[in-house]
Amino acid sequence: MKYNEIFEKIAAELKDYDQIGQVATYIPALAKANPNKFGMYLVTREGHSYFHGDTDETFSIQSISKVLSLVYAFKLVGTDLWKRVGVEPSGSPFNSLVQLEYEQGIPRNPLINAGAIVICDILMSELKNPYQDFIKFLRSLAGNPNIDYCKTTAESEKECGFKNSAHINLMKSYGNIENDAEEVLDFYFHLCSIEMSCKDLAQTFMFLASGGKNPVNNKRIITAQETKRINSIMLLCGFYDEAGEFAFRVGLPGKSGVGGGIVAIYPDQYSIAVWSPGLNTKGNSSKGIKALELFTTITQSNVFGPSPIFDELEYE
Template identity: 85%
Template structure:
C-alpha cells in the first residue's frame, strides 16, 4: 500500500476543512501554538516510515504521556494497579470532579487527569528517581536520546492547575494518594510537558502494535496479554468523552493530547501519529481526527475488520 500517496490524498481532502478548532488557551504555554501546523507520520510493522507535513517539529504531547506512564506503572506493580484506578470510559470531561467524588476517589480510568495523577503517585512510590527513570524509559522507546521535559510548560501548568489540585486533594481524602500531593502534582505536570514530534510518537508507540516488543531494541516492554489491556484502554478511554466517536469514525486504539497530537496503532500493522494544534470542544485535534478518519477509510484498516468498498468513498 502506498501510504505516501494516501497522505497526499488526505492533505488534498483537508484543504477545504474549515473546522480547524482553537488552540488550548487554558495552559498559557500552549496558547502560542499555530493552528495551521499539520503533520502525519506512520511506521509499519516492517519498519518502513512515511511522513507528510510538520512531522519532525517537537510539540507538547500533554495527555499522550498518560499512556506511557500507565505502561511503566503496569510493568512495576502488575494487576494491583486496578485496585486504585478503573478501566471504564468516563463519559465525562477529562477534568470532572463530580464523578470522582461519587466514586469515592477511584478514578474511572487511567487516561483522565485523576487517573493519571494516581499513576504518578504509584511511580513516585516505586522509582528511586522518577523524573530521570521515566524520561529514560520514553527515550528508549522512541530511539531519540534528546527527548526532554519542557520547564516552561510544566511551570505554566502548575500556575493554572487548580482543578488538578482539587482532584489530588479529593483523592487524598479518600486514601488513594500515598505521597505528598505537591510532589505528585509536580511530577504529573512534568510528564505532560514532554515534547515529541510525530516521528517520535509513531516510533514510541510501535511496541503496542507489535505485541509489547520494542522493535528498536527487540526488548519486551509488556507481555502480549498486558499489551492487549493497554490497547483496550486506549480504544475505550483515549479521547475522554469523545472516545466512542473516535472508535466509531476511526476504529483504532489511540490517545490524544491538548497540544494537538494524536497517536494510534493498528496491531501487527502500524503506528501512526498526527499533529494539528486546533482543538474541538472535547479537547481533541479537529483536523487530526478527520485525517485519521479519512486514513482508515481509504486503507480499510481498523480493529473492527475491513470496511466494504464503495464506488465513492464517504467520510461522514
C-alpha cells in the same frame, strides 16, 4: 497507492478544512501554537516510515504521556494497579470532579486527569528517581536521547492547575494518594510537558502494535496480555468523552493530547501519529481526527472492519 500518496491525498482534502478548531488557551504555554501546523507519520511492523507535513517539529504531547506512564506503572506493580484506578470509559470531561467524588476517590480510568495523577503517585512510590527514570524509559522507546520535559510548559500548567489540585486533594482524603500532593502534581505536570514530534510518537508507540515488543531491537517492553489491556483502555478511554466517536469514525486504539497530537495503532501492522493544534470542543485535534478517519477509510485498516488492503498497497 503508496502511503505517502495517501497522506498527500488526505492533506489536499483537508487543505481548506473549515472545522480546524481552536488551540488550547487555558494553558498559557499552549496558546502560542500555530493552528495551521499539520503532520502525519506512520511506521510499519517492517520498520518502514512514511510521512507528510510537520512531522519533525516537536510539540507538547500532554495527555499522550498518560499511556506511557500507565505502561511503566503496570510493569512495576502489575495487576495491583487496578485496585486504585478503574478501566471504564468516563463519559465525562477529563477533569470532572463530580464523578471522582461519587466514586469515592477511585478514578474511572487511568487516562483521565485523576487517573493519571494516581499513576504518577505509584511511579513516585516505586522509582528512586522518577523524573530521570521515566524520561530514560521514554527515550529508549523512541530511540531519541534528546526527548525531554519542557520546564516552561510545566510551570505554565502549575500556574493554572487548580482543578488538578482539587483532584489530588479529594483523592488524598479518600486515601488513594500516598505521597506529598504537591510533589505528585509537579511530576504530573512535567509528564504533560514532554515534547515530541510525530516521528517520535509513531516510533514510541510501535511496541503496542507489536505485542509488547520493540520491533527495532526485539526487546520486550510488556507482555502480550498487558499489551491487550493497554490497547483496550486506549480504545475505550483515549479520547475522554469522545472515545466512542473516535472508535466509530476511526476504529483504532489511540490517545490524544491538548497539544494537538494523536497517536493510534493498528495491531500487528502500524503505528501512526498526527499533529494539528486546533482542538474541537472535547479537547481533541479536529483536523487530526478527520485525517485518521480518512486514512483508515482509504486503507480499510481498522479493528472492526474487513481485512485491510495492505497487500494492494505499495510500501516502497
